[in-house]
Amino acid sequence: MSGSPMSGTPRSGAPTSGTRPDPGDSPPLTVAVTGAGGSGAVTAGLILLEAVAAAGLFGLLRRSAGPQIRGGESAALLRFGPAPVHCAGDRCDLLAALDWANHERFAEEIPLDADSLVLTDPAAGTPPAVVAAGDAALREIGFADSARERAGGRPNMVAVGAAGALAGLPLDALLDGAARTLAGKGEAVVAAARACIRAGFDLADPAERLRKPASAPAEIPQRWHINGNEAAGLGALRAGVRFVAAYPITPASEMLEWLAPRLERLGGTLLQAEDELASVNMIIGSAFGGVPALTATSGPGLSLMLEGIGLAVASETPIVVVDVMRGGPSTGIPTKSEQSDLNAALYGLHGDAPHLVLAALDIGDCAHTVAWATRLAWQLQTAAIVLSDQSLGQSRMVGEPAPVAEEPLAALQHPTAAGDAPFRRYAVTADGISPMSVPGEPGLAYTADGLEHDPTGAPSSRAADHADQLDKRRHKLLAHDYGPHWAEITEPADPDAVALTLLTFGACRGAVLEAAARLRAGGHAVRTVALRLLAPLRRRALMHALGDTRVLVVEQSHGAQLFHYLHAEQALPAHARSLARAGPLPLRPGEIVDAAAALIDAHRGGP
Amino acid sequence: MTAAHGRSTEQLKASIPSLRAKDYKSDVKPVWCPGCGHFGVLAALTKTLAYLELPPEQVAVVSGIGCSSRLPAYLAVHGFHGVHGRALPLATGLKAARPELTVIAAGGDGDGFSIGGNHFLHACRRNQDLTYIVMDNEVYGMTKGQASPTTQPDWCRSKLTPHGTGMRRFQPAAIALAAGASFIARGFAGDPNGLTRLLAAAIEHPGFAFVQVLSPCRTFRPEQQEWKQLVHACELGPAHDAARAAELIQRDDGLGLGLLFEQKIPVYAAGVAADAADTLTAAERLAAIEAEHCR
Ligand SMILES: Cc1ncc(C[n+]2csc(CCOP(=O)(O)OP(=O)(O)O)c2C)c(N)n1
Ligand code: SF4
Ligand SMILES: [Mg+2]
Numbered sequence: 003m004s005g006s007p008m009s010g011t012p013r014s015g016a017p018t019s020g021t022r023p024d025p026g027d028s029p030p031l032t033v034a035v036t037g038a039g040g041s042g043a044v045t046a047g048l049i050l051l052e053a054v055a056a057a058g059l060f061g062l063l064r065r066s067a068g069p070q071i072r073g074g075e076s077a078a079l080l081r082f083g084p085a086p087v088h089c090a091g092d093r094c095d096l097l098a099a100l101d102w103a104n105h106e107r108f109a110e111e112i113p114l115d116a117d118s119l120v121l122t123d124p125a126a127g128t129p130p131a132v133v134a135a136g137d138a139a140l141r142e143i144g145f146a147d148s149a150r151e152r153a154g155g156r157p158n159m160v161a162v163g164a165a166g167a168l169a170g171l172p173l174d175a176l177l178d179g180a181a182r183t184l185a186g187k188g189e190a191v192v193a194a195a196r197a198c199i200r201a202g203f204d205l206a207d208p209a210e211r212l213r214k215p216a217s218a219p220a221e222i223p224q225r226w227h228i229n230g231n232e233a234a235g236l237g238a239l240r241a242g243v244r245f246v247a248a249y250p251i252t253p254a255s256e257m258l259e260w261l262a263p264r265l266e267r268l269g270g271t272l273l274q275a276e277d278e279l280a281s282v283n284m285i286i287g288s289a290f291g292g293v294p295a296l297t298a299t300s301g302p303g304l305s306l307m308l309e310g311i312g313l314a315v316a317s318e319t320p321i322v323v324v325d326v327m328r329g330g331p332s333t334g335i336p337t338k339s340e341q342s343d344l345n346a347a348l349y350g351l352h353g354d355a356p357h358l359v360l361a362a363l364d365i366g367d368c369a370h371t372v373a374w375a376t377r378l379a380w381q382l383q384t385a386a387i388v389l390s391d392q393s394l395g396q397s398r399m400v401g402e403p404a405p406v407a408e409e410p411l412a413a414l415q416h417p418t419a420a421g422d423a424p425f426r427r428y429a430v431t432a433d434g435i436s437p438m439s440v441p442g443e444p445g446l447a448y449t450a451d452g453l454e455h456d457p458t459g460a461p462s463s464r465a466a467d468h469a470d471q472l473d474k475r476r477h478k479l480l481a482h483d484y485g486p487h488w489a490e491i492t493e494p495a496d497p498d499a500v501a502l503t504l505l506t507f508g509a510c511r512g513a514v515l516e517a518a519a520r521l522r523a524g525g526h527a528v529r530t531v532a533l534r535l536l537a538p539l540r541r542r543a544l545m546h547a548l549g550d551t552r553v554l555v556v557e558q559s560h561g562a563q564l565f566h567y568l569h570a571e572q573a574l575p576a577h578a579r580s581l582a583r584a585g586p587l588p589l590r591p592g593e594i595v596d597a598a599a600a601l602i603d604a605h606r607g608g609p
Numbered sequence: 610m611t612a613a614h615g616r617s618t619e620q621l622k623a624s625i626p627s628l629r630a631k632d633y634k635s636d637v638k639p640v641w642c643p644g645c646g647h648f649g650v651l652a653a654l655t656k657t658l659a660y661l662e663l664p665p666e667q668v669a670v671v672s673g674i675g676c677s678s679r680l681p682a683y684l685a686v687h688g689f690h691g692v693h694g695r696a697l698p699l700a701t702g703l704k705a706a707r708p709e710l711t712v713i714a715a716g717g718d719g720d721g722f723s724i725g726g727n728h729f730l731h732a733c734r735r736n737q738d739l740t741y742i743v744m745d746n747e748v749y750g751m752t753k754g755q756a757s758p759t760t761q762p763d764w765c766r767s768k769l770t771p772h773g774t775g776m777r778r779f780q781p782a783a784i785a786l787a788a789g790a791s792f793i794a795r796g797f798a799g800d801p802n803g804l805t806r807l808l809a810a811a812i813e814h815p816g817f818a819f820v821q822v823l824s825p826c827r828t829f830r831p832e833q834q835e836w837k838q839l840v841h842a843c844e845l846g847p848a849h850d851a852a853r854a855a856e857l858i859q860r861d862d863g864l865g866l867g868l869l870f871e872q873k874i875p876v877y878a879a880g881v882a883a884d885a886a887d888t889l890t891a892a893e894r895l896a897a898i899e900a901e902h903c904r
Contacts, residue, residue, distance in 0.1 A: 055904040228902040236902070239895060245706045247698075264898050268891060271705050276731035280698035283691060287671065287702025290689055291710070295702065313692045400904065424636065441687040441703075441710050444666040449635075449681045449688030460637050460682060461690075 030083030031212055032091045033169050034112045035161060037100030039073030042158035045183065046098070047078020048398075049162050049195075051227070052179030053171045054082040055400040058222040062087040062365075063398040064588075067337060068107050075104045077112065082169075086401050088364050088512030090393075092592035094118055095212055096168055097138070098161040100145060101126035105133065110587060114138040119210065121145075121164060123157065141210070148201045154194030155201075162195075163202020170213025173203050226403040230368040230394030231257035231298075233404065234324055235264070237372030238296050240406060243322070244270030245295040247284035249277055252336040253392040254298040254326035278303040282310030282323065289319045290450055292440030294376055298324040301343050302333065304387075308350045311385045315355040315475065317450040318428070318436065320379035320386075324372060327391040329585045338586030339393035341508055342559040347387045348537055348567060356476045358386035359537035361508035363490055365394050369404040371534055374487055377407070382478050383438055389536075391558075393588060394509050424448075426457040430470050434478030479538045488535040491547055492518065499527035502602055503548050505578075506556040507533040507564055510589055514556050517594035526602055533564075541573045552605055553578035554598055560584035577605075627662055630655040635685045640676075646824030646833075647677050649798030650744050654713075655684065656801065657808040668711045671699040673725060675717035675751045677744035677824065694724030697732040700739050708738075708878075711812060718745040722758040722779045733788035736816045737877040742808070743781065743819070744798070746826035746833065754829035766829075782858045782869055785819045786851060792818035793854070793870040797840045798825065803866060810868060816876045823864070836864065843867040 033050060037043035047063050054061035061082035068074035079094075081087050094112045098121040099105065109132045114120065116137035122129050125146040134140070143164055149155035159180065166176040180195040228236070235257050238246070246265060248258035262272040270293075275281035278299055285295035299307065304325045314321045327343045329335030347359045358378055362371040368390055375386040427448035429436045436457075439446030453461040454468050462468075492515065494500060502521075506514045511532035521528045531547050555565040555578060562582035568574045581597045583589060633655040641647050658668060668686040672678035674693035681688025687710075691699045700714035714732075721729055721743045732741065747764075749755040755767045758779035765773050785793050792814040796804035804822060811818035823840065825833035843865030848854035854870035861869075889897070 052904075222904075225904045226902050227904045232902065236899065239898065245702065247702060267894050267898065273701070273705055275698065275701075276727055279695060280701070280728055280731070283695040283698035284702030284705070286691070287689070287699040287704075288706035289702075290687075290699070291669075291703045291707040293706035295706065309692050310695065313695075317689070317691075403899075403903070441669050441707060442666055444664070447665060447685060447687045449684075449690055451682070451690045452692055453690060461640075461679075 028084055028213065030081045030085075030087050030091060031096070031169050032079065032081045032094045033096045033098070033165050034077055034079050034094050035098045035100065035158070035165065036075065036077040036105060036108055036112070037158065038075050038103035039070065041100040042156060043076050043100055044078050046158040046162045047080055049176070049179040049183045050078075050080050050166060050171070051398060051400060052182045053166055053175040054080070055225055055227055056175035056178040056218060057172055057216060058219045059084055059400070060086045060225075061400045062089070064090060064393065065396060066108060066111050068104055075107065077108045079112065082400075087399070089516055090513070090588040090590060092590045096165055097121065098165040099123070099126070099129070100157055100161055102128070102130050105130050109133075119168065119212070121161065143205055145202070148205060149198055152194060152197045152201065154190060155198045156195070159195040159198030160202035160205070163199035163204075164206045165202075166199070167203040167206035167215070168211050170211060170215050172215050172217055173200070175218060176203065224403060225400050226366055227398070227400050228365065229256070229396060229398040230362065230365040230390055231326065231396065232260045233365055233368035234298070234362065234372045234388070234390055234395070235261045237369035237404070238322070238376060239264060239268060240369065241294065241373040241376035243294045243296045243376055244268065245285065245288035245293050246270070246272045247275045247281035247295070247297050248272055249275050249281045249299065249303060251300045251303050253328055253395045254300050254303075254324065257298045257324065257326065257395065278306035279310065282307035282321070283313075285321045286310060286314050286317070286319050289314075289321050290440070294320070294380060296322040296324065296372075296376065298326060300326050300328050300336070301330045301346070304343060304346055305350070308346070311357065311387065312351040312353060312355050313452040314385040315351065315357050316353075316452045316454075318383040318438070318475070319450060320383050322372065322376050322379050322386045322388060324388045324390060326395040327389060335586050337392065339391045339509070339588065340559060340585035341389070341391060341510065341557050342561070342563065342584070343389065344507075344536070344559065344563040344567065345561070347389055354472055354476075356479050356538065357384050358382070358479070358535070359389065360386060360535055361389040361533065362394055363508065363511040363532050363534055365397060365399040366401055366404040367534075368394055370407070373407055378482075381435070382482060383435060384475070384479065389508055391509050424458045427459045428455055428471060428474075429457045430474050433481055434474045436474070484535055484540065488533070488540040488543060489547065490532045490534065492530045494522045494527040494529065496527055497529070500529045500549070500551050501527055502598055503529040503531055503551045503553050504556055504594065504598060505531045505533075505548070505553055505568075507536060510556050510558055513589045513591045513594055516591035517598060520591060520595050521598055526598070528598065536567075539568075539571050539573060541571055544573050548575070550575075552601055554581055554601055555579070556581045556589065556594055558583060558585055558589050628659050628665070630659045633658045633665060633685050635683055637682045639683050640679060642828045644827040645676065646746060646798035646826065647680070647744055649801055649804065650677070650742065650822055650824055651680060651683055653796075653798075653801045653804035653808055654680070654742070656805045657812065658686070660805065660809055661812060663711055667709070668713070669703055670713045670715055671703065672696045672714065673716045673720040675720045675749070677715065677717035677746075677750070678720055680715045694720055695728065696720065697725060697728040697741065700741075701732065701735070701737055704737055704739055713740045713742065713812070715742040715744070717750065717757075718743060718747060718759045718781075719749045719757045722781060726758070730784070730788045732817055733785050733790035733819065735877045736789065736791050736874060738815055738817070740808070740811045740818045740820065742822060744822050744824035745781065746824050746830055748826050748829045750826045750829055780858075781819075781821045783855065786854055786858060786870055790819045790870075791816040791872045791874050794818070794820045794868045795843070795866050796820055796822045797836065797866050798822055799837050800840070800866065807868065814871065816874060840864045840866055843869060847871055
């Protein structure tokens with residue numbers, strides 16, 4: 003095979019005649035690398051992502067793995083282009099299969115069509131029926147043979163070269179990417195990888211390129227190379243979190259693992275707890291001590307933490323719980339994304355327990371939203387649940403850094419009262435925020451309590467005390483000025499012509515933005531509203547943003563949880579429609595475009 | 610951990626006139642039944658704090674839920690009355706965040722050995738510098754008299770278990786030892802002086818100090834009034850190696866009072882002290898962390 007690495011019938015789609023990519027004529031490309039455990043598909047994806055960064059482009063790398071704990075087949079799905087990439091695309095342009103082990107597991111995640119190009123190594127078996135019977139053009143390319151010709155060569159590196167060349171990534175960027183990604187493995191490994199990448203690059207038929215190679219611009223603005231779990235951790239550090247209690251759970255563990263050594267560098271502490279009942283109560287203890295604290299978990303852990311979160315609400319102790327959502331209920335689908343913990347986050351607490359629920363809108367925004375949630379929790383002395391999900395937490399982007407909030411750390415406030423005895427820790431105040439002391443302050447001792455209490459904190463079951471404290475805890479959240487961060491709103495060129503608003507929250511914002519761009523390009527004036535603050539709901543601001551447009555509520559849950567919540571809050575017009583689909587597959591922009599277009603067609607002539 | 614609270618206990622001690630036990634009591638009137646053993650624990654603890662001359666603002670007492678767990682509100686130190694079973698994690702988080710504080714967790718046998726049993730095991734293992742006081746009355750007092758883990762298997766006075774629990778009793782001291790606790794003592798609420806001595810030793814012990822306090826429930830276990838006659842000094846203790854302590858604890862009838870086991874082992878310290886040679890500011894360290902993700 004090694005003599006004729008590329009052979010086969012011409013691909014059905016016309017070759018793209020790209021010049022240097024620019025946002026106007028160059029939509030993002032999706033390149034997938036798949037292979038059995040140990041084949042290095044994920045490493046290949048990481049190198050390609052670094053190459054994207056080196057070329058000055060933007061990228062999003064998602065990973066998909068089989069059910070094995072370790073060493074099973076895996077797929078790296080890279081989408082990149084000259085503009086920020088926020089979501090999975092509708093289709094896959096290029097698939098480099100290092101082998102076909104259990105490929106059926108990925109078939110639905112890697113949609114191939116007549117314009118797709120598939121690289122297959124004849125030495126690694128024949129494509130399965132799902133691929134062979136499809137319309138995608140197959141090209142045989144001898145990854146393994148070529149690798150064998152080079153000392154220490156590996157087929158996945160040849161695939162990086164070939165896929166990179168066909169996708170229009172410059173050779174220098176690919177070599178750079180390998181050096182960065184493999185730096186920890188020693189010079190010999192890097193040299194072998196680079197030799198293989200060169201060989202793969204040369205094996206790709208220039209006539210089949212999906213994009214012409216672009217040279218990196220001289221000046222590349224600073225970009226973040228980060229996943230959502232790391233970004234969430236960074237946001238926590240930025241906001242002053244210095245204590246984290248952790249109980250491992252997919253897909254949140256990486257956030258905790260990222261934080262452990264970095265907290266130490268900042269003089270903070272991460273403590274591995276015996277369970278989530280412990281972790282949530284540990285962060286309450288830390289916050290009571292005046293040290294901002296956070297924990298991260300996923301659905302099953304959130305369920306265990308709910309009693310503790312209620313304690314934080316009642317005792318007015320600021321805590322932050324990040325829920326990196328996965329498929330549910332119960333153990334569900336631990337490695338795949340879903341937005342189905344929204345109800346648990348909103349409604350899971352017993353009693354009347356107003357608290358904050360926020361959702362990160364993209365990978366970089368995990369930093370901003372967690373930092374904002376931490377500040378809010380401390381300003382408002384309450385619990386904040388931040389919803390992220392697997393698609394944000396475990397996907398890696400090359401993108402724009404999240405800006406540091408204007409508010410400096412000093413804005414964290416735990417007001418201190420004068421020493422009038424006894425200290426009225428839970429005094430009713432105009433803004434609902436009571437003075438909070440921390441241990442170490444003489445004359446300001448009090449007992450924080452989850453039992454209903456009077457203004458001094460002494461247990462009370464009197465109706466008036468209950469009413470006062472309930473009112474206070476609600477009022478402080480409702481009276482706060484949340485500024486513009488409650489949602490991200492985008493408008494078409496002519497905002498007055500908007501007929502349809504796509505309303506979403508959290509990670510679905512990426513696919514919604516892309517759908518809106520396509521609809522706008524097709525002549526539809528579409529607005530998008532992506533909610534970052536879900537509770538307390540900024541109902542008036544939301545209704546103002548929706549105006550009298552048609553509304554499509556887009557979310558990734560089976561039960562249309564956001565749609566029902568907004569209806570219950572009377573924030574939606576009666577004619578609002580729902581596009582809700584469960585995981586594990588990502589919500590794709592094409593689905594949203596189809597649903598939106600159908601809605602627009604059905605109601606031509608006004609709502 | 611935070612600069613504002615960085616004054617050392619010694620500095621504060623020097624700055625206050627010595628306090629009496631009553632200065633550690635709050636104005637909140639206990640809800641306990643007259644004759645409840647928990648009064649004795651409250652009295653012994655305030656005496657202990659006065660004896661150790663701990664400034665009230667440097668002490669935090671945290672608890673779960675139960676009659677016994679009401680303790681913090683009756684003290685004039687910082688307190689947290691949390692949820693049922695979670696006193697130890699609260700204490701662990703507070704101590705990790707504010708290592709300079711004296712942190713005491715307190716509660717009942719139901720709170721600590723049943724719903725919070727897992728935390729008990731792991732707190733023993735962790736050996737963080739905490740004191741844990743369990744007021745053991747072999748019953749759930751607050752919920753009106755159900756069997757707890759330390760209740761006798763044939764105790765039939767609860768409607769919930771009219772034939773008894775049929776389960777063997779939880780052995781607090783033996784389990785603490787097996788789980789790795791470095792200080793184990795048993796006191797009696799009716800012996801305030803002895804209990805004060807044990808509590809003082811427990812607070813001064815570097816590491817996790819577990820004090821089981823036999824604290825009679827007058828209302829639901831009236832027969833415990835006999836404890837006054839039955840308790841006795843533990844003859845063989847204290848032991849300093851685990852094998853001897855195991856023997857001592859097993860041979861005892863569960864009413865032997867005193868220090869049962871004490872061992873000096875490394876105290877848990879989450880995280881490591883910052884590198885002294887590293888002169889970066891906090892902002893510079895954070896910037897370096899951000900830079901790892903910049904291209
Ligand atoms: C999650 C939860 N479950 C049950 C209860 C009810 N409850 C309150 S106190 C208690 C038992 C307390 O017994 P113990 O800890 O021995 O304390 P005592 O009252 O005997 O001092 C129970 C079951 C609760 N408050 N929370
Ligand atoms: S019920 Fe028992 S434990 Fe509770 S206060 Fe009364 S005597 Fe004490
Ligand atoms: Mg009890």
